[in-house]
Amino acid sequence: xxxxxxxxxxxxxxxxxxxxVQQSGLGRRERREYxxxxxxMDSSDxxxxxxxxxxxxxxxxADYLLHSPGSSVEGxxxxxxxxxxxxxxxxxxxxxxxxxxxxxxxxxxxxxxxAPSSETTNVVQKKRRSAANARERRRMHGLNHAFDELxxxxxxxxxxxxxxxxxxxxxxxxxxxxxxxxxxxPGAKVDSPNRSxxxxxxxxxxxxxxxxxTRVFPTQLTGMPFPYEDASFASxxxxxxxxxxxxxxxxSENSKDxxxxxxxxxxxSPHSHFSDSDETHLELQSEDELSELKLPPCILTR
DNA sequence: TAGGCCATCTGGTCCT
DNA sequence: AGGACCAGATGGCCTA
Numbered sequence: 001x002x003x004x005x006x007x008x009x010x011x012x013x014x015x016x017x018x019x020x021v022q023q024s025g026l027g028r029r030e031r032r033e034y035x036x037x038x039x040x041m042d043s044s045d046x047x048x049x050x051x052x053x054x055x056x057x058x059x060x061x062a063d064y065l066l067h068s069p070g071s072s073v074e075g076x077x078x079x080x081x082x083x084x085x086x087x088x089x090x091x092x093x094x095x096x097x098x099x100x101x102x103x104x105x106x107x108x109x110x111x112x113x114x115a116p117s118s119e120t121t122n123v124v125q126k127k128r129r130s131a132a133n134a135r136e137r138r139r140m141h142g143l144n145h146a147f148d149e150l151x152x153x154x155x156x157x158x159x160x161x162x163x164x165x166x167x168x169x170x171x172x173x174x175x176x177x178x179x180x181x182x183x184x185x186p187g188a189k190v191d192s193p194n195r196s197x198x199x200x201x202x203x204x205x206x207x208x209x210x211x212x213x214t215r216v217f218p219t220q221l222t223g224m225p226f227p228y229e230d231a232s233f234a235s236x237x238x239x240x241x242x243x244x245x246x247x248x249x250x251x252s253e254n255s256k257d258x259x260x261x262x263x264x265x266x267x268x269s270p271h272s273h274f275s276d277s278d279e280t281h282l283e284l285q286s287e288d289e290l291s292e293l294k295l296p297p298c299i300l301t302r
Numbered sequence: 303t304a305g306g307c308c309a310t311c312t313g314g315t316c317c318t
Numbered sequence: 319a320g321g322a323c324c325a326g327a328t329g330g331c332c333t334a
């Protein structure tokens with residue numbers, strides 16, 4: 001019995017770490033695998049762009065998932081130092097053995113059905129709940145891991161402070177827009193479809209003047225190339241990130257702008273019944289508003 | 303101390 | 319039936 005359950009458990013852990021299936025909604029219903037070189041070109045469905053996580057990409061995380069509370073093998077703690085948000089005071093860690101007992105609780109040792117009493121029904125319900133909690137915990141850990149990976153590929157500031165989830169999504173959106181504009185801009189060329197980006201830029205401002213130079217600058221923190229002067233993307237983001245949390249833009253700076261919600265989830269915003277993307281669209285709909293944002297030309301052309 | 307952010311629990315819904 | 323996904327509730331931690 002334990003063997004069976006552990007097998008299921010290990011399968012879950014592998015799925016979460018991306019070793020066998022893609023960690024996405026697509027992976028659940030339709031499992032496709034692409035060679036890494038084709039991962040971004042195989043389908044018009046963006047979900048299909050998700051390449052399988054390379055084995056070893058984040059061993060500590062896979063390790064963490066294997067040892068996370070609720071899915072942990074008895075007596076094993078998560079790796080020290082990884083995932084700082086790991087709760088040391090996790091309320092109700094569910095042991096693998098408990099999950100196994102849960103599955104087997106309505107069958108006798110020889111596999112026959114056992115008539116459930118009200119007491120065993122309660123116990124079973126509790127254990128089902130515990131199992132569901134453990135699954136939910138693992139799911140959220142997977143989601144957080146995805147956020148960590150996203151944080152690692154977008155340019156960050158020098159702040160030691162980790163970007164919030166909301167800020168991470170906003171940064172990613174801006175960064176993607178900037179990169180796609182670079183790709184569309186005249187003279188832009190792509191060295192490799194997946195990894196590095198190179199574009200023709202001009203000295204000083206963005207006005208064509210003299211001979212164009214092709215340069216790729218590593219960003220300060222992430223190693224992700226960005227074809228602007230070293231810190232200019234970070235400063236551009238810093239200037240233009242409309243972070244209502246103030247983590248990327250100070251409160252005083254925010255106060256100069258139109259009043260916004262001080263909540264990162266957008267609640268109480270004038271357009272709170274719209275999705276974030278709808279709100280963004282509404283906020284940026286006029287050219288006047290766009291020009292007020294001091295965006296570089298590549299963004300303003302959108 | 304209030305507010306922001308987060309992890310976790312929980313019940314509901316949908317899908318396989 | 320079981321699992322994934324979602325959103326609301328709750329409580330802890332951290333910072334201004």
